[in-house]
Amino acid sequence: MKTPIGKRLWVIPEGYLPPDAPGKSRAMQSHEAACVLNAGETDAHLRLTLYFADRPPAGPYLVTVPAQRTLHLRFNDLHDPAPVPPGADYSSVIQSDVPVVVQHTRLDSRGDRLALMTTLAYGAD
Amino acid sequence: MKTPIGKRLWVIPEGYLPPDAPGKSRAMQSHEAACVLNAGETDAHLRLTLYFADRPPAGPYLVTVPAQRTLHLRFNDLHDPAPVPPGADYSSVIQSDVPVVVQHTRLDSRGDRLALMTTLAYGAD
Amino acid sequence: MKTPIGKRLWVIPEGYLPPDAPGKSRAMQSHEAACVLNAGETDAHLRLTLYFADRPPAGPYLVTVPAQRTLHLRFNDLHDPAPVPPGADYSSVIQSDVPVVVQHTRLDSRGDRLALMTTLAYGAD
Amino acid sequence: MKTPIGKRLWVIPEGYLPPDAPGKSRAMQSHEAACVLNAGETDAHLRLTLYFADRPPAGPYLVTVPAQRTLHLRFNDLHDPAPVPPGADYSSVIQSDVPVVVQHTRLDSRGDRLALMTTLAYGAD
Numbered sequence: 001m002k003t004p005i006g007k008r009l010w011v012i013p014e015g016y017l018p019p020d021a022p023g024k025s026r027a028m029q030s031h032e033a034a035c036v037l038n039a040g041e042t043d044a045h046l047r048l049t050l051y052f053a054d055r056p057p058a059g060p061y062l063v064t065v066p067a068q069r070t071l072h073l074r075f076n077d078l079h080d081p082a083p084v085p086p087g088a089d090y091s092s093v094i095q096s097d098v099p100v101v102v103q104h105t106r107l108d109s110r111g112d113r114l115a116l117m118t119t120l121a122y123g124a125d
Numbered sequence: 126m127k128t129p130i131g132k133r134l135w136v137i138p139e140g141y142l143p144p145d146a147p148g149k150s151r152a153m154q155s156h157e158a159a160c161v162l163n164a165g166e167t168d169a170h171l172r173l174t175l176y177f178a179d180r181p182p183a184g185p186y187l188v189t190v191p192a193q194r195t196l197h198l199r200f201n202d203l204h205d206p207a208p209v210p211p212g213a214d215y216s217s218v219i220q221s222d223v224p225v226v227v228q229h230t231r232l233d234s235r236g237d238r239l240a241l242m243t244t245l246a247y248g249a250d
Numbered sequence: 251m252k253t254p255i256g257k258r259l260w261v262i263p264e265g266y267l268p269p270d271a272p273g274k275s276r277a278m279q280s281h282e283a284a285c286v287l288n289a290g291e292t293d294a295h296l297r298l299t300l301y302f303a304d305r306p307p308a309g310p311y312l313v314t315v316p317a318q319r320t321l322h323l324r325f326n327d328l329h330d331p332a333p334v335p336p337g338a339d340y341s342s343v344i345q346s347d348v349p350v351v352v353q354h355t356r357l358d359s360r361g362d363r364l365a366l367m368t369t370l371a372y373g374a375d
Numbered sequence: 376m377k378t379p380i381g382k383r384l385w386v387i388p389e390g391y392l393p394p395d396a397p398g399k400s401r402a403m404q405s406h407e408a409a410c411v412l413n414a415g416e417t418d419a420h421l422r423l424t425l426y427f428a429d430r431p432p433a434g435p436y437l438v439t440v441p442a443q444r445t446l447h448l449r450f451n452d453l454h455d456p457a458p459v460p461p462g463a464d465y466s467s468v469i470q471s472d473v474p475v476v477v478q479h480t481r482l483d484s485r486g487d488r489l490a491l492m493t494t495l496a497y498g499a500d
Contacts, residue, residue, distance in 0.1 A: 005386055005468065005499055011130055013160040013195065013228040014243055019152075027394075027462065028485075035388040037426055037466035051162055051195045070388065070426045070466035087152065091162035091195035091226075093130065101466075101497045103388040106241065107490075110153075113239040114488040115232075116481065118389055119369065120497055122226045122245055124130055136255055138285040138320065138353040139368055144277075176287055176320045212277065216287035216320035216351075218255070231366065235278075238364040240357075244494065247351045247370055249255055261380055263445065263478040264410040264493055269402075301412055301445045337402065341412035341445035341476075343380070356491065360403075363489040365482075372476045372495055374380055 004040035006099035007123035014119075015050070015090035017076060018108045028109050032075045034094060034121070035103045038065040044096045050084065051091040058082055065100065072105075094121070129165035131224035132248035139244075140175070140215035142201060143233045153234050157200045159219060159246070160228045163190040169221045175209065176216040183207055190225065197230075219246070254290035256349035257373035265300070265340035267326060268358045278359050282325045284344060284371070285353045288315040294346045300334065301341040308332055315350065322355075344371070379415035381474035382498035390425070390465035392451060393483045403484050407450045409469060409496070410478045413440040419471045425459065426466040433457055440475065447480075469496070 012034060020030035038044040043066050049059035061078050065071040075084045075092070084090065094102055102121040107114070137159060145155035163169040168191050174184035186203050190196040200209045200217070209215065219227055227246040232239070262284060270280035288294040293316050299309035311328050315321040325334045325342070334340065344352055352371040357364075387409060395405035413419040418441050424434035436453050440446040450459045450467070459465065469477055477496040482489070 005384065006497070009130065011162060011164070011226045013162040013226050013245075014158075014197070014230050015160075015195075016197070033389075035390075035464075035466065037386060037388040037468075039386070039424075039426060039466075039468055049164075051164060051193060053195055053197070057193055068426060068432055070390075070428055070464060072389070072391070072428070072464040089160075089195060089197040091160065091164075093162075093164055101386045101388050103494065103497075104243075105389050105492065106243075108239060108241055110239065114483060114485065114490045115239045115241040115365075116483055116490040116492040117230065117241040117243040117367075118479075118481075118492040119228065119244045119494045122131070122228075122248070123497070134255065136287060136289070136351045138287040138351050138370075139283075139322070139355050140285075140320075141322070174289075176289060176318060178320055178322070182318055214285075214320060214322040216285065216289075218287075218289055229368075231368075233364060233366055235364065240364045240366040240490075242355065242366040242368040242492075244353065244369045247256070247353075247373070259380065261412060261414070261476045263412040263476050263495075264408075264447070264480050265445075266447070299414075301414060301443060303445055303447070307443055339410075339445060339447040341410065341414075343412075343414055354493075356493075358489060358491055360489065365489045365491040367480065367491040367493040369478065369494045372381070372478075372498070 004099040006101040007125055008096050009124040010094040010102040010121040012092045012104045012121045017086040018110050019086040030109050032106045033072050035072045036065050037070045037101045040098050041067050042098050043067050044098045044100050047095045049093045053089045129224040131226040133221050134249040135219040135227040135246040137217045137229045137246045142211040143235050144211040155234050157231045158197050160197045161190050162195045162226045165223050166192050167223050168192050169223045169225050172220045174218045178214045254349040256351040258346050259374040260344040260352040260371040262342045262354045262371045267336040268360050269336040280359050282356045283322050285322045286315050287320045287351045290348050291317050292348050293317050294348045294350050297345045299343045303339045379474040381476040382500055383471050384499040385469040385477040385496040387467045387479045387496045392461040393485050394461040405484050407481045408447050410447045411440050412445045412476045415473050416442050417473050418442050419473045419475050422470045424468045428464045
């Protein structure tokens, strides 16, 4: 597996952090994640840009995924340059300096219920 | 990110609006959405056509996604030329004059339950 | 939209009919579907083959999707040459004589719960 | 269907085994699966490698999918060289000596709830 796997540009059109009650465990709290695999030999430096319905894009958010590691990046955890507002529609574009593969997942546990959804992101070159 | 990202033709074969009880909040009401990211510098003009199991296609539905914005378009909100009937199987084809990326999501909250599903749409050129 | 949209060969690796209690409405009964859009001007004739974990493939199952129509085909409804056994792992391959687009969806309502999942099928040419 | 269908390299960036209570039936126990269809005439020999957030990759896990069969491989069932730890983020890369098609599914039944998610894996050549 010498050739790096994946693409350098990924898009997740769907984005929404369900407004959730506080006090839940991290595992069960409503969240949205971009799961990024960097199977290559070089660290991946990601630049995330968030797009909204009614205001200019935000970013870049800078994230590193070490070589041969995975990062399940929660959008809830992004704070710099600004946190992602719960309850707002957004989209994300992820640019990487080396090939990676990205999958989008949401866990929604509002009202003690449980729903999951996932899809590969849209990869471009 | 100078090159527009995405494709001009997208297909969502699955479509179904769960017949839901009235009175829920907009966030928790059963719905189906086409999440469209227009990351480019030009407004995107979309033409939606809906296909059914037992009657001719309906449309076009005309929708604009401004430059550098996202639109989480709910099929429940389409009214012109005709609303989408709840409880009926349908598919949708989305044509855009500039490249966009489309993801399909359904939230089903019938009977106070909660289920989610999502997938990238099928992009063609 | 003169060119037919889609591909002629589709694969759904995941297949499983949740064994469900009888007496539910058709809408709420656990089921698995291949949602097929035929946006073209010619009827699509499909041949489905089912693959199992522990026995030879079954089929072909013959299904027609009329021109400019969608078919949300429930695997639960397949009977000829043989019904799909609930509770067994399977995969499906769908061949069409004209281009179509296929999305896979499962609704699981065991024990009065509700879960959904969906993905585009794998399209080949 | 003489040409083998699929690709030889597949990536699933998302991976997480929900820590679940013991004593559930196999069907209802939280699990994560890679559903692999080998529609070809030759057995497929798979090599799985797991990537983690904070330690080196694990593997290879060796699995065979017989010709013209499907395998819904549960990550919970992998034991050699080491079991997959519940509650940890991981990703998987699947290499096959013949073309196959791979779909990722998770069933999460924590607390007697039920959530499902699925997506095609990312196929490369």
